[in-house]
Each structure stands twice: as C-alpha cells, then as structure tokens.
Amino acid sequence: MADKQFVKEIADINVDFPQWYTDVVLKTQLVDYGPIKGTMVIRPYGYAIWENIQKELDARFKATGHQNAYFPMLIPQSLLNKEAEHVEGFAPEVAVVNVAGGEKLAEPCVIRPTSETIICSMYSKWINSYRDLPLKLNQWANVVRWEKTTRPFLRTSEFLWQEGHTIHAIREESLAETLDMLHLYHDFARDVLAMPTFIGQKSEKEKFAGAEATYGMEAMMLDGKSLQAGTTHHFGQKFSKAYDIQFLDKDSKHKYVWQSSWGVSTRLIGAIIMAHGDQRGLVLPPKVAPIQTVVIPVAAHKAGVIEKAAEIAEVLKSCGIRVELDVRDQSPGWKFNEWEMKGVPVRIEVGPRDIEQGVVTFSRRDTCEKATMPINGIAKSVAVLLDDIQTKMYEKSLAFRDSHVKLAHNMDELGKVLDDKCFAKVVWDKNPACEALFKEKFQATVRVMLDEKPFQNVCACCGHKSDDLVVALVARAY
Amino acid sequence: MADKQFVKEIADINVDFPQWYTDVVLKTQLVDYGPIKGTMVIRPYGYAIWENIQKELDARFKATGHQNAYFPMLIPQSLLNKEAEHVEGFAPEVAVVNVAGGEKLAEPCVIRPTSETIICSMYSKWINSYRDLPLKLNQWANVVRWEKTTRPFLRTSEFLWQEGHTIHAIREESLAETLDMLHLYHDFARDVLAMPTFIGQKSEKEKFAGAEATYGMEAMMLDGKSLQAGTTHHFGQKFSKAYDIQFLDKDSKHKYVWQSSWGVSTRLIGAIIMAHGDQRGLVLPPKVAPIQTVVIPVAAHKAGVIEKAAEIAEVLKSCGIRVELDVRDQSPGWKFNEWEMKGVPVRIEVGPRDIEQGVVTFSRRDTCEKATMPINGIAKSVAVLLDDIQTKMYEKSLAFRDSHVKLAHNMDELGKVLDDKCFAKVVWDKNPACEALFKEKFQATVRVMLDEKPFQNVCACCGHKSDDLVVALVARAY
Numbered sequence: 001m002a003d004k005q006f007v008k009e010i011a012d013i014n015v016d017f018p019q020w021y022t023d024v025v026l027k028t029q030l031v032d033y034g035p036i037k038g039t040m041v042i043r044p045y046g047y048a049i050w051e052n053i054q055k056e057l058d059a060r061f062k063a064t065g066h067q068n069a070y071f072p073m074l075i076p077q078s079l080l081n082k083e084a085e086h087v088e089g090f091a092p093e094v095a096v097v098n099v100a101g102g103e104k105l106a107e108p109c110v111i112r113p114t115s116e117t118i119i120c121s122m123y124s125k126w127i128n129s130y131r132d133l134p135l136k137l138n139q140w141a142n143v144v145r146w147e148k149t150t151r152p153f154l155r156t157s158e159f160l161w162q163e164g165h166t167i168h169a170i171r172e173e174s175l176a177e178t179l180d181m182l183h184l185y186h187d188f189a190r191d192v193l194a195m196p197t198f199i200g201q202k203s204e205k206e207k208f209a210g211a212e213a214t215y216g217m218e219a220m221m222l223d224g225k226s227l228q229a230g231t232t233h234h235f236g237q238k239f240s241k242a243y244d245i246q247f248l249d250k251d252s253k254h255k256y257v258w259q260s261s262w263g264v265s266t267r268l269i270g271a272i273i274m275a276h277g278d279q280r281g282l283v284l285p286p287k288v289a290p291i292q293t294v295v296i297p298v299a300a301h302k303a304g305v306i307e308k309a310a311e312i313a314e315v316l317k318s319c320g321i322r323v324e325l326d327v328r329d330q331s332p333g334w335k336f337n338e339w340e341m342k343g344v345p346v347r348i349e350v351g352p353r354d355i356e357q358g359v360v361t362f363s364r365r366d367t368c369e370k371a372t373m374p375i376n377g378i379a380k381s382v383a384v385l386l387d388d389i390q391t392k393m394y395e396k397s398l399a400f401r402d403s404h405v406k407l408a409h410n411m412d413e414l415g416k417v418l419d420d421k422c423f424a425k426v427v428w429d430k431n432p433a434c435e436a437l438f439k440e441k442f443q444a445t446v447r448v449m450l451d452e453k454p455f456q457n458v459c460a461c462c463g464h465k466s467d468d469l470v471v472a473l474v475a476r477a478y
Numbered sequence: 479m480a481d482k483q484f485v486k487e488i489a490d491i492n493v494d495f496p497q498w499y500t501d502v503v504l505k506t507q508l509v510d511y512g513p514i515k516g517t518m519v520i521r522p523y524g525y526a527i528w529e530n531i532q533k534e535l536d537a538r539f540k541a542t543g544h545q546n547a548y549f550p551m552l553i554p555q556s557l558l559n560k561e562a563e564h565v566e567g568f569a570p571e572v573a574v575v576n577v578a579g580g581e582k583l584a585e586p587c588v589i590r591p592t593s594e595t596i597i598c599s600m601y602s603k604w605i606n607s608y609r610d611l612p613l614k615l616n617q618w619a620n621v622v623r624w625e626k627t628t629r630p631f632l633r634t635s636e637f638l639w640q641e642g643h644t645i646h647a648i649r650e651e652s653l654a655e656t657l658d659m660l661h662l663y664h665d666f667a668r669d670v671l672a673m674p675t676f677i678g679q680k681s682e683k684e685k686f687a688g689a690e691a692t693y694g695m696e697a698m699m700l701d702g703k704s705l706q707a708g709t710t711h712h713f714g715q716k717f718s719k720a721y722d723i724q725f726l727d728k729d730s731k732h733k734y735v736w737q738s739s740w741g742v743s744t745r746l747i748g749a750i751i752m753a754h755g756d757q758r759g760l761v762l763p764p765k766v767a768p769i770q771t772v773v774i775p776v777a778a779h780k781a782g783v784i785e786k787a788a789e790i791a792e793v794l795k796s797c798g799i800r801v802e803l804d805v806r807d808q809s810p811g812w813k814f815n816e817w818e819m820k821g822v823p824v825r826i827e828v829g830p831r832d833i834e835q836g837v838v839t840f841s842r843r844d845t846c847e848k849a850t851m852p853i854n855g856i857a858k859s860v861a862v863l864l865d866d867i868q869t870k871m872y873e874k875s876l877a878f879r880d881s882h883v884k885l886a887h888n889m890d891e892l893g894k895v896l897d898d899k900c901f902a903k904v905v906w907d908k909n910p911a912c913e914a915l916f917k918e919k920f921q922a923t924v925r926v927m928l929d930e931k932p933f934q935n936v937c938a939c940c941g942h943k944s945d946d947l948v949v950a951l952v953a954r955a956y
Binding site for chain 2: 076147
C-alpha cells in the first residue's frame with residue numbers, strides 16, 4: 001500500500017512525460033523554484049550530481065592542457081556591442097544593471113549571458129607574441145539569460161556551466177580544438193552519463209551568435225525528443241578582429257588569433273533524468289550518483305542488525321563507494337520506494353536471516369532485479385555491480401536510441417517518423433527554406449549534420465539535386 | 479644583471495608595501511583588472527590557488543556534515559528588505575537589475591551581496607518538523623558588493639566565496655556550529671595557509687548586519703595591519719522570525735529555528751600574499767601553491783640534460799607533486815627569478831655536472847637556501863622538503879606575529895604600539911565611545927575580543943572600572 005501511494009506522487013511517465021519530469025525533479029529534491037520566475041535552487045541532491053560532473057570534466061579539461069580562470073560577471077554594455085552578430089543574438093536576453101552602490105551607473109552593464117566579449121577584451125591585453133599561444137582557458141561560472149519559457153535544468157534564467165575559450169596562432173589548431181572538445185564531450189557523455197549522443201555541425205540557422213561554425217552534441221530523451229547537451233564553436237577570426245587580439249608571429253608579422261569556445265551546463269542533469277528515468281523516478285548512472293549504494297536495515301529492532309548494516313556501510317565507504325546508511329524511523333518499504341525514486345543504483349538490505357547466512361539482499365535500480373551477495377568481500381562485489389550497472393545503462397540507452405532513429409526519404413516519411421517519437425535521418429541540400437518547412441510542418445529542427453554519406457541523391461524536402469547534400473538529423477527538441 | 483632588473487619590477491617591500499602588493503599580484507599574473515572599476519579577473523595562477531583552497535575547505539565542510547547547494551544570484555528587492563538591520567547594512571552596496579529580457583521588471587532585483595535572505599525564504603518552505611533539522615548547507619558562489627575603494631583580492635565589487643548557512647532546533651547547537659566553524663577556519667589557516675590567526679567575538683559595531691553575534695579570524699600582515707580572513711555569525715532567531723522558518727518540535731509545538739552563517743572568500747589569497755611575501759615576490763605555502771616544484775634544465779644544450787630534467791619532473795608528478803618543467807628559451811637566471819617571484823616552494827636545477835654525480839641542486843623559496851639532493855629517491859626527498867617548508871613557514875609567521883603583539887595599558891601606549899606596526903592587546907570596557915576613539919585617534923579598530931583574562935582592572939581608554947572588561951585586539955586593518 002505505502003509503496004503504491006508513494007509512486008502515485010509521480011505522474012505516469014507514459015501518459016504525461018513533462019509532468020513526470022516536473023514531479024521527479026521536485027520530489028526527489030534535486031531542485032526547487034527560486035522566488036524570481038525562471039530561477040532554480042539546486043538542492044544538495046541535485047548539486048552533488050553537478051559536482052560529480054564537474055570533477056570528471058575538470059580532470060579531462062586539465063589533462064588536455066586547459067587551465068581554469070575566473071572573469072567578472074558584469075560586462076559593460078559597450079563591450080557586448082562590439083561583435084555585431086553576437087550582440088544581436090544575446091541582447092534580447094540580458095539582465096541589465098543600471099544602479100549600483102546607490103548611484104545610477106554612467107554606463108549600464110549586463111550580467112554575462114556568456115563570456116566571449118569580456119574574455120576577448122582581456123586576451124587582447126595579454127597576448128603579445130606567438131610564445132603566448134595557444135592560451136586555453138576554462139571557467140566554471142553562472143550565467144543569466146532571461147528566457148520566456150523556463151523549466152528546471154533545461155532552461156532557466158540563471159544556470160551554471162563551464163565555458164572554455166581558447167586562442168591559437170593558426171586556424172587548423174583552433175578548428176582541431178573545436179572538434180577535440182566536441183569529442184571530449186561525446187566520450188564524457190558515453191563513459192560518465194551512460195548517454196549515447198550524436199555529434200556534428202549545426203546548420204547556419206542554429207549556430208551560435210558570432211561563430212563561424214557551431215558543433216553540437218544531441219542526446220535522445222525517452223519521449224523521442226532531442227536535447228542539445230553541449231556545443232563547441234569555431235569563431236575563426238571574427239572575435240579577434242572585433243576585439244583586436246593580435247600577436248607578433250615568428251615571421252615578425254602581426255596576425256589575428258584563431259579562436260574556439262565550448263560549454264556544457266546544468267542542463268546535463270535534465271538530460272540524465274530524461275534519458276534514464278522510469279516509472280518509479282530517477283535512475284542515476286553510478287558515476288554521477290550522489291549516493292551509489294544505500295544500506296537499509298530490515299527488522300532493525302532485532303539484535304545486531306543496525307550494527308551489521310553500519311559495519312557494511314563503513315566497509316563500502318572505506319573503499320571509496322558513496323554510501324548512505326538509512327536508519328530513519330520509517331518502514332523498510334517506505335525507504336525502498338524513496339531510494340528507488342531517487343535513483344540510487346544499488347540498494348542493500350541487511351536483515352537478521354541474511355546475516356545468519358552471511359549474505360545481504362541487494363537490488364539494482366536499473367533492472368530492479370533482486371538477489372543476494374556474500375558479506376565477505378562485499379566492497380569488491382558492489383564495485384563490480386556498479387560498473388555493470390554503468391555499462392548496462394549505456395547499452396540500454398544505445399539500444400533504445402538505435403531503435404528510434406529512422407531514415408526519412410521525403411516529407412511524408414519525415415512526419416511519420418517524428419510522430420512515432422523517433423529521430424529522422426534526412427538527406428538535405430542545406431537550403432534554409434527546407435529547414436523552415438521542417439519547423440513549420442512538424443515543429444522539428446535540424447539538430448546536427450551527421451558525418452555520413454547521403455543515402456539518396458535529392459533533398460528529402462524540395463527534391464532538388466545538389467552537389468552539397470548532407471545527412472541531417474531532424475528531430476523535435478527541448 | 480638580469481636578476482636585478484627583474485626584481486626591480488617590484489617595489490621595495492620595506493619602502494612601499496601597498497605598491498609591492500599591487501606589483502606582485504599583477505606581475506605574477508595572479509590577477510588583472512576587469513573593465514568595470516573594482517572588478518578583477520582571476521588569472522590561472524591565482525585561480526589555481528583558489529582551487530586548492532576550495533578543495534581543502536570543501537573536504538573539511540563535508541567531513542563535518544555539510545552539503546553543498548546553489549541558490550539563485552538574483553534576489554527580489556522585497557525579500558532583501560524583510561530583515562531590517564540586514565537591509566540597512568547591505569542596501570547601500572547592492573547592484574540592482576531593473577531591466578531584463580528587454581523589459582522593465584515589475585519588481586527590481588538585486589545581485590546577492592550575501593545569501594541569507596534568499597536561503598531563509600527557501601528554508602521557510604522546506605522545513606516542517608524537527609526531523610528536517612539540522613540542515614547544514616554551504617554554497618560556493620560569486621557575490622557583488624559595490625565598494626568605493628577596491629584592491630585585487632582584498633576588496634572587489636565581485637568576489638568568490640563560500641557561505642555556509644545552517645539551521646538548528648536548539649540555540650546551543652547553532653551557537654556550537656558558529657564556534658566550530660570559527661575553529662575550522664582557524665585550523666585551516668594554520669595547517670594549509672601556514673598562517674596563524676587570532677579568533678574571537680567581534681564588537682557590536684563590527685558585527686554582521688542582522689547577526690546576534692559575529693566572530694572573526696584576524697591575520698597579521700607583514701606591514702603590521704590586520705586582515706579579516708573569515709567570519710562566522712550567530713543569528714539566534716532574528717532571521718527565522720523575519721522569514722518565518724518554523725518547525726514542529728517533538729513536543730508538538732511550532733518553534734523558530736536557530737541559525738548560523740559563515741564564510742571565507744578570495745580575500746584569503748590576498749592574506750597569503752601579505753603574510754608570506756618578501757622582497758623577491760610571492761612565497762607560497764606548498765599546500766596551496768599551484769606549482770610546488772619547478773624543474774629547470776641548466777646548460778640545456780648539453781646531451782641528456784633536458785631528458786633527465788623531464789624524467790625527474792615525471793617522477794615527481796607521478797608521486798602527486800604539482801610540478802612544472804620549464805624548457806622555455808630563456809636563460810636559467812631569468813627563469814630562477816621568475817619562479818622566485820611566483821613563489822614556487824622548491825626549484826630544482828638539473829645540470830650536466832650534477833647529473834654525473836647523481837644529484838640535483840635545489841633551492842627552497844622560503845629561505846632561499848641552496849643545496850643538492852640525490853636523484854635516487856628524489857620524490858620522497860621533495861615531499862619531505864615541501865612538508866618542512868610548510869612547517870617552517872608557519873613557524874616563521876607565528877614568530878613574526880608573536881613579536882608584533884604588545885600590551886597597551888593606556889591610550890599613549892596604544893598609539894606607540896600601533897605606530898610600531900604592531901597589534902595591541904587592550905583592556906576595554908566595551909564602551910562604543912572608547913572604540914570610536916581608537917578609530918579617531920589612531921585609525922585603529924577592535925578586531926576581535928580575545929578569550930583572555932584582562933591584565934588590568936580599568937579600561938585602557940576611559941580608565942573606568944567595570945565588571946565586564948575584555949581584552950580587545952586593537953589594530954589597523956585592511
């Protein structure tokens with residue numbers, strides 16, 4: 001009874017996916033709404049996921065030669081205005097500070113919606129010669145973009161992210177960086193978030209304001225919609241010319257630097273939820289789960305049960321497993337439900353009968369299978385189990401995704417594929433008019449252009465032949 | 479020659495301490511000025527110190543039962559206004575957002591100068607019963623306080639910090655938390671920053687806006703001035719009443735929670751610089767130094783030198799020592815100067831003659847002593863050396879501080895002690911008029927009230943007897 005009531009708090013994932021999402025993020029205490037519309041409070045359970053993401057990504061950034069820095073959040077309006085496309089893209093969303101310290105500011109400033117402009121202004125000051133290059137910086141920061149429609153993690157007025165900004169002496173190097181970071185994100189999503197992604201270049205329409213080329217990482221959510229989970233941008237020399245970032249090269253000539261930027265945000269938490277969740281709530285990949293294993297005493301009033309549970313928790317903890325011992329007043333059934341809803345990968349039940357036999361009962365969250373394992377050597381067994389869950393979650397996601405991507409040879413087929421809650425591979429001639437039709441007819445967009453050979457010789461939309469056909473991944477998206 | 483020229487870039491520490499500070503922070507590339515007055519860019523070398531501080535503190539916070547979370551940066555004006563003393567203290571310094579997303583906001587919001595108000599509003603929503611208590615959260619965040627006079631790290635419009643906010647069912651517990659965290663900061667400063675500090679309660683005048691009691695950690699800088707390096711606050715029920723944070727206690731009565739908050743900021747980097755620096759520049763404690771050991775090939779053109787230097791650097795790195803191999807074009811002398819200025823604790827020179835003898839020459843930054851050590855077992859030797867530098871730096875700071883604290887029995891003596899660039903211990907009757915005189919006559923303030931027995935029976939300022947005399951630490955301060 002208690003079980004069912006508990007799960008009832010969450011909307012049916014198959015009936016109302018958006019409501020399921022909202023229920024899950026609020027009831028598992030990942031997040032809450034802030035007092036200002038569109039802002040979110042990231043609660044400890046949600047923030048711990050972000051910390052795990054940060055730790056993994058930060059190590060990968062540093063291993064590839066990047067350093068962290070911190071640039072001011074407030075940007076003078078005039079600085080934002082220097083790159084024309086950039087300001088056009090971001091000006092409508094910025095929050096503006098007009099008054100500070102009790103006085104009207106001579107020049108208003110904006111809260112960073114992204115930091116290209118302020119970072120470029122510093123790079124311009126710092127860079128003298130080719131010896132100063134490449135400069136590969138990253139910052140972990142908050143940004144503000146005033147959005148009309150918001151949802152926790154997916155789109156919020158303020159969010160947390162990392163933004164990498166690199167400058168290079170030659171074009172090939174900055175382009176390589178742009179693609180290297182795209183692959184770094186892809187591998188991170190696969191290995192840490194257990195999430196297969198599509199990567200590729202974005203269309204002209206979808207590229208970042210001020211970039212020469214934008215690349216995206218797209219993940220399939222369980223409702224068949226795509227979520228842009230990360231982007232990398234190649235700026236060429238657009239910003240370096242606007243912000244005058246020049247260096248004296250080996251040939252004694254002054255040249256403009258070549259530039260990239262790339263970022264992922266707290267949106268990744270939304271991606272994890274919608275890529276892995278189920279009827280009971282969250283299903284967290286072990287590598288980012290704040291709690292990897294929960295230990296619950298059963299018949300806790302019996303002699304030695306709590307002590308044994310505590311001992312097991314201690315053993316797991318000492319082996320580096322993130323463990324929680326739940327000795328609260330509530331019934332085991334209530335606890336089972338709560339930790340299932342919270343997506344903890346492994347639950348261990350410690351009861352008197354099991355103790356007698358030198359075993360514990362465990363349940364893995366991904367499959368909800370139950371079995372027993374010996375107490376002897378339990379840390380090793382749990383570590384192996386966590387690895388297996390991580391692997392199986394990826395395989396399951398990959399199988400789901402692969403069975404939900406279909407070829408669409410024409411607009412009719414495209415409509416059907418999308419209505420089947422699938423991604424479509426579509427041969428496209430890059431004509432913006434066709435792209436506009438995807439949107440108009442099906443509320444779908446070109447997510448990325450895949451590095452694949454076209455499987456037909458005409459555009460699926462306009463039917464034209466072209467020497468520049470691409471395979472576009474078309475989907476409805478968050 | 480090159481040596482001297484290099485050092486000349488920094489003002490003489492004994493002649494112009496403020497200019498020395500400015501030269502050091504800019505020339506070692508810890509920091510640069512942002513485009514908006516009073517803002518700073520924390521460059522990679524400075525940010526890496528902050529990351530080391532964060533890592534050490536965060537582990538200590540978590541080990542004492544705190545969890546991290548993240549609250550929105552933008553606070554509705556009305557929310558700030560709820561606690562009268564608090565708003566009076568902070569309103570003059572806030573930056574106000576009036577326009578966002580292209581529209582004038584119905585209600586202006588402020589960028590957090592600190593987060594009590596927004597966190598209290600969420601606590602009020604989250605807390606129901608005694609089972610929800612204590613709640614001990616911390617956040618790592620940026621804050622904005624519009625200051626008139628600013629200096630990098632010491633006082634900037636935007637800075638980075640951590641702010642802990644805890645709520646408890648009983649007063650004793652929140653007061654204990656307030657003091658525990660004060661001691662946590664003190665121990666951290668001692669063990670990680672190699673910096674002795676004085677801790678104690680702040681005077682009424684110096685306490686945080688809205689607190690019942692504020693406690694401070696004060697460090698002595700090399701110019702004899704005090705730097706407030708951390709504070710903890712006991713709010714009693716002031717905020718919980720203003721923001722209605724009630725819980726249902728075991729006795730079925732609704733009660734207001736008891737509350738603490740505590741924080742340290744990027745100001746600590748300024749403290750490290752001014753507590754340990756010398757004529758040549760920075761002297762960084764090994765535990766926070768971004769680079770603990772630099773390896774420099776000497777006569778690098780000779781066969782095998784660069785290879786051996788690289789091999790040694792690799793060995794040190796694999797043992798967890800933060801190491802930099804400097805194989806740039808510049809001369810060894812130039813490099814020695816640069817790394818000394820940057821405060822790297824240990825320099826290792828690898829030259830052909832040393833290699834033949836199976837040794838390297840090393841120099842420790844704290845004493846500038848040079849000696850040799852065998853290449854065999856070098857990682858262990860360097861680790862021991864780093865520990866010794868950490869210890870000796872603390873001992874040196876402690877000896878300096880102890881020789882610069884003097885008793886002042888009356889106002890004349892107080893003036894002399896302060897002019898000798900020392901801290902004064904002063905018996906004080908807590909009369910604000912006396913405190914005002916310290917300021918008026920000597921530009922000095924009560925830094926903290928020490929937990930010591932008064933050494934005379936009258937106030938050093940007004941000469942009055944009192945039952946409530948305290949030993950005040952009086953100093954000029956940053």
